[in-house]
Amino acid sequence: MTHFDAETAARARELVKxxxxxxxxxxxxxxxxxxxxxxxxxxAMEEIAALLGITPAEVRGTATFYDMxxxxxxxxxxxSVCTNIACLLGGAEELLEHAERTLGMRAGGTTSDGMIxxxxxxxxxxxxxxPCVTVNHRYVGGLSPLAFDQxxxxxxxxxxxxxxxPHGTLVRVRRNGGLRAGKEQIASERAAxxxxxxxxxxxxxxxxxxQGGGA
Amino acid sequence: MAVTDAxxxxxARLGHDDSHTLERYLxxxxxxGLRKALTMTPEAVAAEVDAASLLGRGGxxxxxxxxxxxxxxxxxxxxxxxxxxxxxxxxxxxxxxxRDPHQLIEGVLIAxxxxxxxxxxxxxxxxxxxxxxxxxQALNEAYDYGAAGTxxxxxxxxxxxxxxxxxxAYICGEETALLESLEGKRGFPxxxxxxxxxxxxxxxxxxVVNNVETMSNxxxxxxxxxxxxxxxxxxxxxxxxxFALSGHVRRPGTYEVEMVKTTFRDLVYAPVYGxxxxxxxxxxxxxxGGVSAPWFGPEQLDLxxxxxEVGNAGSMLGSGAITVMDSSTxxxxxxxxxxxxxxxxxxxxxxxxxxGSGWLERVLRRIEQGEGREEDVDLLLDVSDNIAPGxxxxxxxxxxCVLGPSIPSSIHSAIDMFRDEFLxxxxxxxCPGG
Numbered sequence: 001m002t003h004f005d006a007e008t009a010a011r012a013r014e015l016v017k018x019x020x021x022x023x024x025x026x027x028x029x030x031x032x033x034x035x036x037x038x039x040x041x042x043x044a045m046e047e048i049a050a051l052l053g054i055t056p057a058e059v060r061g062t063a064t065f066y067d068m069x070x071x072x073x074x075x076x077x078x079x080s081v082c083t084n085i086a087c088l089l090g091g092a093e094e095l096l097e098h099a100e101r102t103l104g105m106r107a108g109g110t111t112s113d114g115m116i117x118x119x120x121x122x123x124x125x126x127x128x129x130x131p132c133v134t135v136n137h138r139y140v141g142g143l144s145p146l147a148f149d150q151x152x153x154x155x156x157x158x159x160x161x162x163x164x165x166p167h168g169t170l171v172r173v174r175r176n177g178g179l180r181a182g183k184e185q186i187a188s189e190r191a192a193x194x195x196x197x198x199x200x201x202x203x204x205x206x207x208x209x210x211q212g213g214g215a
Numbered sequence: 216m217a218v219t220d221a222x223x224x225x226x227a228r229l230g231h232d233d234s235h236t237l238e239r240y241l242x243x244x245x246x247x248g249l250r251k252a253l254t255m256t257p258e259a260v261a262a263e264v265d266a267a268s269l270l271g272r273g274g275x276x277x278x279x280x281x282x283x284x285x286x287x288x289x290x291x292x293x294x295x296x297x298x299x300x301x302x303x304x305x306x307x308x309x310x311x312x313x314r315d316p317h318q319l320i321e322g323v324l325i326a327x328x329x330x331x332x333x334x335x336x337x338x339x340x341x342x343x344x345x346x347x348x349x350x351x352q353a354l355n356e357a358y359d360y361g362a363a364g365t366x367x368x369x370x371x372x373x374x375x376x377x378x379x380x381x382x383x384a385y386i387c388g389e390e391t392a393l394l395e396s397l398e399g400k401r402g403f404p405x406x407x408x409x410x411x412x413x414x415x416x417x418x419x420x421x422x423v424v425n426n427v428e429t430m431s432n433x434x435x436x437x438x439x440x441x442x443x444x445x446x447x448x449x450x451x452x453x454x455x456x457x458f459a460l461s462g463h464v465r466r467p468g469t470y471e472v473e474m475v476k477t478t479f480r481d482l483v484y485a486p487v488y489g490x491x492x493x494x495x496x497x498x499x500x501x502x503x504g505g506v507s508a509p510w511f512g513p514e515q516l517d518l519x520x521x522x523x524e525v526g527n528a529g530s531m532l533g534s535g536a537i538t539v540m541d542s543s544t545x546x547x548x549x550x551x552x553x554x555x556x557x558x559x560x561x562x563x564x565x566x567x568x569x570x571g572s573g574w575l576e577r578v579l580r581r582i583e584q585g586e587g588r589e590e591d592v593d594l595l596l597d598v599s600d601n602i603a604p605g606x607x608x609x610x611x612x613x614x615x616c617v618l619g620p621s622i623p624s625s626i627h628s629a630i631d632m633f634r635d636e637f638l639x640x641x642x643x644x645x646c647p648g649g
Contacts, residue, residue, distance in 0.1 A: 018377050020334070021418060026399030027382050031341075052399070065401035065562075067383030068341045085506055086304040086461035086538055088552050122385065122556055123303035124342055127461035127536075128468045137344040170341065170380060173348040176355035180364035181333055181373035192290045193418050200419055 003043040008036045012051055017178055020193055022052045026062055030069045034168035039070040067122075068137075068170075075110040075117035076167050077155045082132040084123040090130025090142065096120055098145040103152070115156055135164045218485055221447050221473035224455050225431045229314050235349050237356040240317040246362050248434030252325045253370040255437075260329035264433070266441030268453040273297055273388070273426030274505065274534045276522050283330060285413040287421040294327050294335040295417060297393055298350075298427045301340060301385040302505035303556055305536035307457035307469045308427035312339060312346035315431065316353035320376065322430035324362060325437055327374045330423055334375050338393055341381040350378050385560035389616045390424040392562070403562050404616035428457055428535075448474035452521040456535060458482060462501075463541035465490035475521035479503070479511070482520065483539055496541040500632060504533025506553045507621030509608060510628035529608045545646045546636050550629040551579035557622045567602045568619035574598055575626060582637065585644035592630055592637045599623035 004012060012032055016025045029051065033044035045059040052059075063069040081099060083092040099118055100106055107120035126132035129142035133151070140151060154160045165172055228234040228243050240246070252260045265280030286292060296319070300308040311319060319337070327335050337354075339347050354376055357363040365373045379397060381387055387396045391405035394417050409415040416422020432454065436444050445453045452474035460482055461467045470488050472481075479501060483489040492498060498513040509530040511518070518524055525532050540549060558572035575598055581587050596606065603610040603620040606627050610620035630637060639647040 021398065023399035024379075024397055027341075027396065028380060030382065031380055062399060062401055063382075065384060066341070066381075069382050083552065084303040084556055085502070085549060085553055086467075088549065089462045089538070089540060089544065122559060123301065123305070125300055125306040125309040125340070127304050127306045127459060127538075130461075130467075134342070137342055139345070165344075170344050171347045171351060173351045173355075175351060175378070176358065179375045179377075180358065181375040182365055193420055196289075196291070197419055 003041070003047045004033075005036065008032060011174075012048075014175075014178060016051055018175075023054060026052060026054075026059060027066070027069075030059075030063050030066075031170045034070065035170065036168070038076075038167040039073045045071075073110070073114075076115050077135050077164065078117045078119060078137070079152070079155075080119040080121035080124065080134045080137075081107070082121045082124045082126070082130075084121075086123070086127035087131040092131035095131045095133075095143065095145060095148060099148060102149060116152065135160065136167070137170065138164050218481070218487055219473040219476045221455050221476070223471050224435045224444075225311060225315070225318065225428060225457065226469075226471045228318070229310070234314050235316055235353065237317060237353070237360065240315075244438070245317055245434075246321055246360070248437040249321050249324050249328075249362060250368055252328055252437045253368055253372065257329050257331050260325065260437060263436055263441040264326075264329065267432075267436045267444035268441075268451065269429065269432055269436065269444065270452065270522055271426055272428035272432075272456065272535065274302065274507075276532065279425060279429050282411075282413060282425070283326075283423060285411055286330060286423055287414050289421045291420050292330065292332050293417045293420055293422040294323065294330060294332040295390075295394065295397065295412075295422055295424045296323055296335065296337040296427060296430055297388065297390060297424055298337060298339040298343070298346075299381050299388040299393055300343075300427070300534075301388050302507065302534040302536060303553070304461045304502070304538045305459050305505055305534040306461075307459045307535055309340075309343055309346060310457075310469045311427050311431050312343055313349050316346075316350040317357065318431050318434060319350065319427055320353050320357050321362070322433035323376060324357075324367070324374060325433040326423070326425065326430060327376075328372055332423070333373060334377070336377050336379050336397060336417070338379045338381060338387075338397055341383050347378065347380050354378055384562075385556075386562045386616070386618060389618065392616070393424065394422065401562070403564055404618075406615055448476065448521070449519075450475065450521065451523055456520070456532075458520065459534075459536045460489050460539070461536065462539035463493045463496070463544070464539050465493060472520060475519045475524065477520050478517050479520065479537065480516040482537060483516065489539070492539065492541050494541075496543060498539060499542050499544050500540045500546070500628070502536070502538040502540070502625070504531045505536040506538075506556065507531075507617070507624055508533045509624045510632065512632055531609075545583075546629045546633040547579065547583050547640050547646070550625045551576065551583045553625040554579050554622065557618065561618060565614035565619060567613045568622065571598055571602045571619070572622050575622065579626070582640050583646075585640070587637075587641040589638065589641050591641065592634065595626050596630060599626050 029048045046056045049056040110117040233239045269279045270276040384402045386392045387402040392402040396402040412422040500510045554576045558576040561568045563569045
């Protein structure tokens, strides 16, 4: 286990401890890996698997379900243009066409300098400022084509780096400490959950065997 | 009456720029509901919520009190808050999460106490990055303030809350998919029965899953009593509710209005709400409850914003998202974009939804692009009928979850209301509107 740097590894272990079952930390750990690397590298998925006691394929299997977990590299700035219904009514298709034309690529692509990835996004829940655009999941409001060009120029020049978090970083505020409601109580609850699950698994197995015997 | 004098229950603080801070929260009665709840028995708190007749604000509109009463007795139970707001044009929970995170957390703590749950999870849609920061910050402050953690406010009750980020998947708003996601898996809705997580939920344990707006109502309900809440609105639709108004209106936004006493027309035209249609054009259609809902025409503008009133008229209030489409809107394009959304977001487990959404999207696209055939219009209805047999409302279901039967809503509505427009698209090979 060497892919995560010391700080990331320490935060990863804290995250796992927050959940009754380690695997629940899978998505938070993927976000954490993206914070370190900008995307979800195979080495990171292996390390996450080891932390959770599951296989790298299970990590990948979950990660590939989710749009925000990038198993391929993404640009330094992920620019998402919502084109769903409310934004469509506000001119989103026209804005996306403009963006594709000026950036010289289709949505889903990344500029050759690795700076901008353009995304044709589903509703981002910013429907009062259309067409809604986000950069690294931060809202920049409804944009005209002209304002979009300015945004791209600002991003390239690093003028938005104060408000837009670095590549891959989702949340800049960290949980201040772990669980506190009483270690004994949590331990007994987790044991009870494990017992209940084992009982259910036994019952399911017995039922399956009974059914198999009858057939 | 267009605008009632009902109190603002969940948006009272939003006039302040610092509504998300602990200072503002405490200065405006924050955590008083939790303090009061802790002096009551858990059963008494639950009884107030039951008396409030609060219908869940997520989309299905199931009574919150009844949901709580169904929680199976077990040594380990969980409370999970659904903050995965992703129904297109819905942006109300987003507002509550970003602008009043302490109110949400106080609601969670009150609910946890009433349910005697000692671990709660707040699942926040991954795209709400600022919201995740605000809720995490608020939770840190709540722990330091003594409202969360061990022996909260000296009551002897202990509770941990974990803020959990999603990662971009509409389907995780479906409560069993959300639980799968919270278990670190793909967001596949679970096969029913069991129908309710209250019987089998997170890690197989009894779990209550409540929406963000539902939770945000708790502090007010405890402070003012369930009766006071039930006294607002009418019939089954008690209290106030947030409506996210979008599309061709002058003032799109999220508005808290008294249920039933307010109509669609009020919301669209009242100066304090939508302020009228852009360019004074006419309403062509409205989507009354998120894109899963069948559409209404202008003749239904005077319907009250009530669960049963809208349900009896053949649609639903759903997620509280109301989208106005004016006379300039191309209905083929609107139906196509909504269907494209479902095609992208289908989890892929069930054939009618996975295959049907893709075929419907392609047929709609070819009509929109001027390559449609006249028989395509009935083909769309035929494929839709295979997903939701009979195309009735509420829909029949051929799939594990309700995403599938939501797909035909916009297609069926658009063709039903604007068949001529579809045929003109086909005939002229372009949008007749220009």
